Amino acid sequence: MFDQLTDPALYTPTAIYRNAVPIISVRNLSLYYGAKQALRNVSFDLYAGEILAFIGPSGCGKSTALKCLNRMHDDTPGVRVEGEIIMHGENIYSPKIDPPVHRRRFGWVAQKPNPFAASIYENVAYGARIHGVVRNRRDMQAHVEACLRRAHLWDEVKDHLHDKSGHDLSGGQQQRLCIARALSTKPEVLLMDEPTGSIDPVATAKIEDLMLELSDDHAVVIITHSMMQARRIADRVAYFHLGELRELSLTADMFEHAQESDARAFVAGDFG
Numbered sequence: 001m002f003d004q005l006t007d008p009a010l011y012t013p014t015a016i017y018r019n020a021v022p023i024i025s026v027r028n029l030s031l032y033y034g035a036k037q038a039l040r041n042v043s044f045d046l047y048a049g050e051i052l053a054f055i056g057p058s059g060c061g062k063s064t065a066l067k068c069l070n071r072m073h074d075d076t077p078g079v080r081v082e083g084e085i086i087m088h089g090e091n092i093y094s095p096k097i098d099p100p101v102h103r104r105r106f107g108w109v110a111q112k113p114n115p116f117a118a119s120i121y122e123n124v125a126y127g128a129r130i131h132g133v134v135r136n137r138r139d140m141q142a143h144v145e146a147c148l149r150r151a152h153l154w155d156e157v158k159d160h161l162h163d164k165s166g167h168d169l170s171g172g173q174q175q176r177l178c179i180a181r182a183l184s185t186k187p188e189v190l191l192m193d194e195p196t197g198s199i200d201p202v203a204t205a206k207i208e209d210l211m212l213e214l215s216d217d218h219a220v221v222i223i224t225h226s227m228m229q230a231r232r233i234a235d236r237v238a239y240f241h242l243g244e245l246r247e248l249s250l251t252a253d254m255f256e257h258a259q260e261s262d263a264r265a266f267v268a269g270d271f272g
């Protein structure tokens with residue numbers, strides 16, 4: 001569908017070895033907030049089973065790029081998007097795409113855990129119910145349990161599914177509940193915007209383990225300000241700078257010999 005990109009950095013050995021077809025292909029994506037251009041000709045592929053980390057200095061466009069994938073900007077006034085995002089052979093901005101159906105392919109995890117003010121059970125069941133993923137009550141119970149087990153939270157909450165609110169949990173537990181909630185609609189892709197940015201190191205380690213497990217059957221895109229975290233969990237790393245995707249490399253390549261000078265300086269900690 002596309003001309004091959006000329007920049008080999010976007011076709012890393014990971015992809016070549018897997019001989020895989022990307023789940024998502026982003027091509028020449030530009031985004032404007034009114035007159036302000038926040039993304040400039042961004043192109044990359046996302047593959048099943050990988051963790052792709054977005055890194056870069058504050059304000060370089062990481063969140064903007066992440067939100068494009070599930071069309072989270074649709075309701076932001078003054079936003080204009082150019083370029084293409086192809087998922088399953090279809091441009092996600094085509095009129096044929098139903099935005100709510102498209103969004104269901106994604107699970108979203110925010111920096112600050114944001115469970116609903118509802119029971120633990122309802123936090124997980126709600127999305128599955130409104131999207132028709134599970135229809136009857138018995139199946140829902142099994143589904144809620146499976147999502148909580150997958151998020152490594154079941155043992156800690158199984159006796160309080162209905163009498164504790166999501167807000168009664170610790171920060172790390174709340175974030176795992178939000179991951180269970182994100183899983184409840186059976187997404188293909190998990191989008192995580194600094195998911196460990198507001199929790200302690202022990203809780204962070206649990207969530208990192210979880211992300212690695214979840215990448216077995218989801219593509220995961222994570223924004224992180226922690227270079228250590230990107231090194232620990234990412235398969236590939238995308239370096240953004242002033243709205244441009246300057247380099248996309250295998251994680252070891254990015255940290256050991258980034259090609260682009262700003263990327264090299266950033267991962268070395270020369271600026272932030």
Ligand SMILES: Nc1ncnc2c1ncn2[C@@H]1O[C@H](COP(=O)(O)OP(=O)(O)OP(=O)(O)O)[C@@H](O)[C@H]1O
Nearest residue numbers: 033036038056057058059060061062063064065076
């Ligand atoms: N809703 C908005 N309206 C106007 N400008 C915005 C909006 N959201 C983001 N921006 C601007 O777009 C640019 C990119 O922002 P974005 O949040 O994508 O960066 P980021 O790399 O995720 O930053 P951070 O690491 O600080 O979260 C910034 O200059 C930001 O001020």
